[in-house]
Amino acid sequence: MASTPPTTLDVEDGCGGSPARRAASSSRPHVPAREVPGRRGMEEGKMDENEWSYHGEGNKSLVVAHAQRCVVLRFLKFPPNKKKTSEEILQHLQNIVDFGKNVMKDFLGENYVHCGEVVQLPLEFVKQLCLKIQCERPESRCDKDLDTFSGYAMCLPNLTRLQTFHFAEHRPILCVEIKPKCGFIPFSNDVTHEMKHKVCRYCMHQHLKVATGKWKKISKYCPLDLYSGNKQRMHFALRSLLQETQNNLRIFKNGELIYGCGDARSPVADLKELAHHLKPFFFPSNGLASGPHCTKAVIRELVHVITRVLLSSSEKARAGALRLGLQGPRVCEASPFSRSLHNQGKNTSEHSGLPKGCLLYKTLQVQMLDQLDIEGLYPLYKRVEQYLEEFPEERKTLQIDGPYDEVFYQKLLDLSTEDDGTVAFALTKVQQYRVAMTAKDCSIMIALSPCLQGTSSDQRPVIPSSRSRLAFSVSVLDLDLKPYESIPHQYKLDSKIVNYYSKTVHAKDDTVRSTRFKEHEDCTLVLHKV
Numbered sequence: 001m002a003s004t005p006p007t008t009l010d011v012e013d014g015c016g017g018s019p020a021r022r023a024a025s026s027s028r029p030h031v032p033a034r035e036v037p038g039r040r041g042m043e044e045g046k047m048d049e050n051e052w053s054y055h056g057e058g059n060k061s062l063v064v065a066h067a068q069r070c071v072v073l074r075f076l077k078f079p080p081n082k083k084k085t086s087e088e089i090l091q092h093l094q095n096i097v098d099f100g101k102n103v104m105k106d107f108l109g110e111n112y113v114h115c116g117e118v119v120q121l122p123l124e125f126v127k128q129l130c131l132k133i134q135c136e137r138p139e140s141r142c143d144k145d146l147d148t149f150s151g152y153a154m155c156l157p158n159l160t161r162l163q164t165f166h167f168a169e170h171r172p173i174l175c176v177e178i179k180p181k182c183g184f185i186p187f188s189n190d191v192t193h194e195m196k197h198k199v200c201r202y203c204m205h206q207h208l209k210v211a212t213g214k215w216k217k218i219s220k221y222c223p224l225d226l227y228s229g230n231k232q233r234m235h236f237a238l239r240s241l242l243q244e245t246q247n248n249l250r251i252f253k254n255g256e257l258i259y260g261c262g263d264a265r266s267p268v269a270d271l272k273e274l275a276h277h278l279k280p281f282f283f284p285s286n287g288l289a290s291g292p293h294c295t296k297a298v299i300r301e302l303v304h305v306i307t308r309v310l311l312s313s314s315e316k317a318r319a320g321a322l323r324l325g326l327q328g329p330r331v332c333e334a335s336p337f338s339r340s341l342h343n344q345g346k347n348t349s350e351h352s353g354l355p356k357g358c359l360l361y362k363t364l365q366v367q368m369l370d371q372l373d374i375e376g377l378y379p380l381y382k383r384v385e386q387y388l389e390e391f392p393e394e395r396k397t398l399q400i401d402g403p404y405d406e407v408f409y410q411k412l413l414d415l416s417t418e419d420d421g422t423v424a425f426a427l428t429k430v431q432q433y434r435v436a437m438t439a440k441d442c443s444i445m446i447a448l449s450p451c452l453q454g455t456s457s458d459q460r461p462v463i464p465s466s467r468s469r470l471a472f473s474v475s476v477l478d479l480d481l482k483p484y485e486s487i488p489h490q491y492k493l494d495s496k497i498v499n500y501y502s503k504t505v506h507a508k509d510d511t512v513r514s515t516r517f518k519e520h521e522d523c524t525l526v527l528h529k530v
């Protein structure tokens with residue numbers, strides 16, 4: 001086992017006091033508010049599935065939230081025919097926690113990363129919970145089953161609520177979840193497809209996703225706009241996410257999903273409904289005003305506030321362990337925003353750059369650990385594979401499946417790209433690539449709550465809005481290190497995405513220009529000075 005054993009059912013929590021006392025004084029898990037450190041008493045027979053509700057899920061895990069307390073349980077999911085042993089699941093979860101603590105906290109900053117801890121739950125509780133939530137699961141996610149066999153899960157703070165008290169706050173809380181994806185265009189000399197130096201992966205992938213039926217419409221969102229640090233471009237990116245959320249944007253109010261996709265293809269609400277939800281946060285007159293003008297004003301305010309939060313730096317944020325200069329183009333040729341500027345003869349390379357302490361900057365730095373691109377990385381992966389075929393017992397020494405400890409972290413800091421032909425060099429690049437891929441697939445949670453008039457903000461940072469000051473918190477989630485085994489899949493997918501884009505889309509560029517977006521209609525709005 002890499003580190004601390006999981007919390008068992010009758011243990012002390014992180015707030016001191018003996019287990020016996022805790023058990024006597026409370027029948028519920030006692031969870032510290034900001035982080036979920038140490039141990040909690042998830043006591044045998046005291047876990048009630050009725051206190052937990054379905055919260056959301058991705059491809060690999062499912063999350064349930066506690067009704068009163070600001071905590072969630074995150075369970076792993078597996079295809080029905082790919083069950084793992086309890087020991088494997090425990091190890092996997094412990095690896096996730098270790099990776100967060102030893103790697104991502106250092107790269108992204110202590111304040112942004114919540115590692116949680118592994119907990120052991122009564123099997124009966126997990127089975128009942130699984131039955132209870134099954135009907136709420138989106139059909140598109142039911143190809144995988146919740147792990148009800150091991151009894152292990154992760155306990156994390158509920159990031160859709162501000163983390164200040166043990167119990168849910170009574171103030172309204174708005175939370176915006178963004179999955180920004182890869183924010184740079186590959187700069188590696190190993191890239192063979194010229195298109196990859198011009199158009200970002202997200203924009204190219206959109207076409208394949210629509211062609212395969214994953215999404216109905218191509219999004220105007222381009223990650224390079226969001227990561228640009230340029231307010232206009234960021235506003236455009238956020239507006240595009242609001243128009244076509246796909247799995248890149250979700251909005252929660254008081255912990256409940258109010259906007260974005262619960263299911264792959266059924267959006268929860270429209271913009272008008274969203275504006276109605278947002279009025280108490282952003283609009284003057286106690287949210288009583290209405291009409292199209294009001295909807296626009298409220299959405300604009302949301303976009304502006306989120307941009308400001310994304311550009312804010314935590315006071316405690318250190319510069320970060322990585323110092324990777326942004327190389328390659330700053331603008332994606334497929335972004336409707338840059339196309340629009342280009343068509344108007346304006347400079348498309350304009351960017352303001354991100355402040356170094358902000359989470360977007362730090363996430364981008366970690367993403368850029370992918371220095372070689374999958375095309376340059378794949379031969380190095382093959383080198384490691386060949387070595388492992390010859391010396392399979394070395395897999396452990398090479399830390400392919402963990403432990404993700406300080407030694408693992410230190411090796412990631414070697415940014416040299418000079419290949420000396422060794423397995424050591426190949427391994428370092430492979431591990432860096434896995435970390436970069438993790439950062440390309442993580443999500444950012446922004447929680448906002450109005451400050452009560454005349455009160456301090458509980459030491460939380462505050463952002464002004466038209467209606468009141470908003471206390472906010474920013475966190476990252478889904479920092480599970482991508483598996484070594486996924487590299488061949490990445491290699492094939494990359495080529496499929498580029499080939500599809502090049503052959504189908506770029507060849508018909510003129511048609512695409514007119515169908516993908518009506519540039520002048522759709523972009524003029526955001527070109528006003530802000």
Ligand SMILES: O=P(O)(O)O[C@@H]1[C@@H](OP(=O)(O)O)[C@H](OP(=O)(O)O)[C@H](O)[C@H](OP(=O)(O)O)[C@H]1OP(=O)(O)O
Binds near residue numbers: 060247441
């Ligand atoms: O490859 P991508 O870019 O499509 O990313 C996958 C995501 O698809 P997206 O494009 O964001 O809709 C995909 O998201 P969805 O399941 O489509 O919501 C997963 O996040 C997947 O990660 P993992 O295999 O579950 O660890 C992601 O796979 P990784 O490439 O991050 O391994």
Ligand SMILES: Nc1ncnc2c1ncn2[C@@H]1O[C@H](COP(=O)(O)OP(=O)(O)OP(=O)(O)O)[C@@H](O)[C@H]1O
Binds near residue numbers: 159
């Ligand atoms: N700590 C948390 N607090 C609140 N909500 C959370 C938390 N962790 C996850 N969620 C919610 O659950 C959803 C699924 O979680 P997560 O992204 O970790 O799943 P995943 O299966 O690992 O994702 P992927 O599809 O990227 O592999 C998230 O999109 C988010 O809405």
